[in-house]
Amino acid sequence: MLDARYVRENVETVRNALQKRGYEFPLAEFLAIDGKRISLLKETEELRNRRNTVSEEIGKLKRQHADASSQLAEMKEVSDRLKELDEKLRDLEAETKTFLLTIPNIPHESVPVGRDEQENKEIRRWGTPRQFDFEPLNHWDIAEPLDIVDFDRAAKIAGARFALMKGMGARLERALMNFMLDTHVTKGYREIFPPIMVNRDSMIGTGQLPKFEMELFRIADPEFYLIPTAEVPVTNIFRDEILREEDLPIYYTAYTPCFRREAGSYGKDTRGLIRQHQFNKVELVKFVSPEDSYEELEKLISDAEEILRRLDLPYRVITLCTGDMGFSSAKTYDIEVWLPGQNRYREISSCSNFEDFQSRRAGIRFKREGKKGTEFVHTLNGSGLAIGRTLVAILENYQQKDGSVVIPEVLRPYAGTDRIK
């Protein structure tokens, strides 16, 4: 969420910045609502002031058993008027809030301007795609003969876009999760295992709601949402709290299942493990001082890359352009892993700096030693990594001519074997 006052005082800057991401900011509408709200606020505050003063007088008079009927009459009127204004004010405040909640974040100045993924900028590559002396297969053509993934039965049990992992498939899923968590913990991230169903406020806090209801699974009766990423519960750990300066930075890592509706992606990645309604992911989340957040973003992406480097999987890093960034992000790097079966790089991690966009929504503040007032922390997060897609990358990059798959060196202690056959 953007700061209402900042928007009010920097209308043009805000509008130009949002235009870069293809978002037309309804400027006049906002200023109208906001202006009305402010003037109404002043009016009600004056009335309340009057009410407080006179009520106090009435109290005094009553204690002296004096007559207060004229004051009482006036107050009756003031009170009625206040009730009216309060109602209007409440509506306007709700309207302003909703308005602000649906405005995306302002891109950082270092973000390339562009319309869509065509204009993302590659910034580095790591590793060399392996030369195959045979035609490399898609991961599902590797997995199904090995009987480690069963899509047909998953469809019977649940439906399309679900997978049933079996034997070494299941084991590899677990091995990756442990390997990733262990690696991050060594680097100073604290391990978290959060709730994977959350309330509405949490979803608003990180920016999934109110705008993207369509992308979430919701449980109806007691109302809960299934998390689309651990970012949601982990970032909301400090919702409505004030941290101390010395608490920062805070690094968390969490493994969770993630659930996404994938509405609007019909026809995309219909086969295989790439796009599922349920998938596993290890996430990295940071709470940092504003002045450090861009440096922290570089460290974050590097910690995510570390997983791929240790698995010896070739990848590249790209900066998302203004038109391709997520709603809440000020700057996002994607890591794309090389998939020989598709002969292209595919997203496996997304690392973003949200600056104070999420912390303002969620009320995550901190207090500087010796300074008055509070500031919003900056929040960041990134996948470290998407487990299903990492498994895909391993199958495709480590496949052998005989249909077996070699297990990457670092994973062998976790997997209990050096080869799936």
Add this chain to the structure above:
RNA sequence: GGAGAGGUGGCCGAGUGGUCGAAGGCAGCCGCCUGCUAAGCGGUUGUGGGGGUAAUACCCCACCCAGGGUUCGAAUCCCUGCCUCUCCGCCA
């Protein structure tokens, strides 16, 4: 699922509808004092919004789980929701 108790400032905890942003204690900070990181004394210590200032100061409004309501006036009364705890039942 059934029965009951409760949600107050960083923590503990009091609060008769008006003088309560809220007693008291602890912790913290600043002084004083005491020759040694103990005790004592005095002061001070929340958040958000609006106004004001060069910046402080200062003024106003709101906040005692949340949202409604009653009242001239609500931390205090009423309703709803959320959360916590205890007992019984059930259960991984």
